[in-house]
Amino acid sequence: xxxxxxxxxxxxxxxxxxxxxxxxxxxxxxxxYWYKQSAKKPLELMFVYSLEERVENNSVPSRFSPECPNSxxxxxxxxxxxxEDSALYLCASSQEMGQGADTQYFGPGTRLTVL
Amino acid sequence: xxxxDQPTEMTATEGAIVxxxxxxxxxxxxxxxxxxxxAGEAPTFLSYNVLDGLEEKGRFSSFLxxxxxxxxxxxxxxxxxxSASYLCAVRDSNYQLIWGAGTKLIIKP
Numbered sequence: 001x002x003x004x005x006x007x008x009x010x011x012x013x014x015x016x017x018x019x020x021x022x023x024x025x026x027x028x029x030x031x032x033y034w035y036k037q038s039a040k041k042p043l044e045l046m047f048v049y050s051l052e053e054r055v056e057n058n059s060v061p062s063r064f065s066p067e068c069p070n071s072x073x074x075x076x077x078x079x080x081x082x083x084e085d086s087a088l089y090l091c092a093s094s095q096e097m098g099q100g101a102d103t104q105y106f107g108p109g110t111r112l113t114v115l
Numbered sequence: 116x117x118x119x120d121q122p123t124e125m126t127a128t129e130g131a132i133v134x135x136x137x138x139x140x141x142x143x144x145x146x147x148x149x150x151x152x153x154a155g156e157a158p159t160f161l162s163y164n165v166l167d168g169l170e171e172k173g174r175f176s177s178f179l180x181x182x183x184x185x186x187x188x189x190x191x192x193x194x195x196x197x198s199a200s201y202l203c204a205v206r207d208s209n210y211q212l213i214w215g216a217g218t219k220l221i222i223k224p
Contacts, residue, residue, distance in 0.1 A: 004157070042119065042214040043158075043202070056211075090157070098210045100145040100165060106157040 003027045004107035006091050012113045015081060021110045023074040023091030031097040032074040033104065034066060037088040049074065050097045081114045088112070117141045119215035121203050126221045127193055135188045135201050135218045143208020149177050149188045150202040152217065158202055161188070190220075198222045 004025045013019050025032065034046040048056035049068040063085075065077040074091055088111050092104040120138045127133040139147070146165040150158040164170055164179035164186060176189040190197055203215040 040123065040216055042216045043204075043212075045212070100206060100210070101163055102210075103148070103160050103163065104212070105160065106150075108155075108157045111155075 003105050004091060004093055006089075006107035006110055008110060009108065010111045010113075012115065013078070013081065014115050015083075017081075018077070018079040020078065021076040021089055021091075021112075023076075023107055025072055025074075025091075025093035025105075025107075027093055027095075027105060029093040029095050029105075030071055031094045031102075032068060032071070033092040033094075034074065034076050035090040035092065037090055037109070043090070047076075048097065055097065078112075081112075083114050086112055086114045117207060117213045119203055119205060119213055121201075121215040121218045123216070124219045124221065126223060127190075129193055129195060129222055129224050131193050132189065132191050133193060133220065135190075135203075135220065137186045137188070137203035137215060139184050139186075139203070139205045139213070139215075141184075141205045141207045141213055144181060145206040145208065145210060147177075147179055147186050148204045148206070148212070149186075150204065151199050152202060153199045161201075193222050195222050195224070 007022045031050045036044040046060045047066040067075040088109045090109045091107040094102045094104045118140045149161040152158040162177040169178045174191045179186045200217040202217045204212045
């Protein structure tokens, strides 16, 4: 069983398109995360949700818009992206935010290319 | 600022032992994580250290020295499937995870 799933796995979009990334976790966790992973750079935390409420937004441009309808699902809505937004977008979940040993479990990511 | 340093790339031979180092400067410390990430796949959890010392888990061990801001991941009896990137992350005083850029480990026959 795959704990955290993401769709689509690959996405190519133009700068004027609107698309959405989807994440689903089957682990019964209360916290969900969006990360951006660029080559040879540390993971960049974009958004954090705890019990469906956004608790962290690390100065992410407004062309990225998250949505968390329930504790199992997380979306990232994309519009008017730039070529530098091309990256691997990873979703993760964890049992309880704010605990030292709280471990994040990741999905396989969406490889996004913006033309 | 907060910083996690680890080597960009390392090469080792199948059957050998390799040590991947991680040094950190963070505002507070609430634990250190190691993850493995194969190309095109999800990072997967390997280990968590919060107290000084060595934690052993099969062929993998992780060491922590909080006074030195230092950790290492030790991989024994290397197998070709161990070729991957290894990510070090520290949980700071705000319980945020600060990530290193990862170490790409190449295993040669």
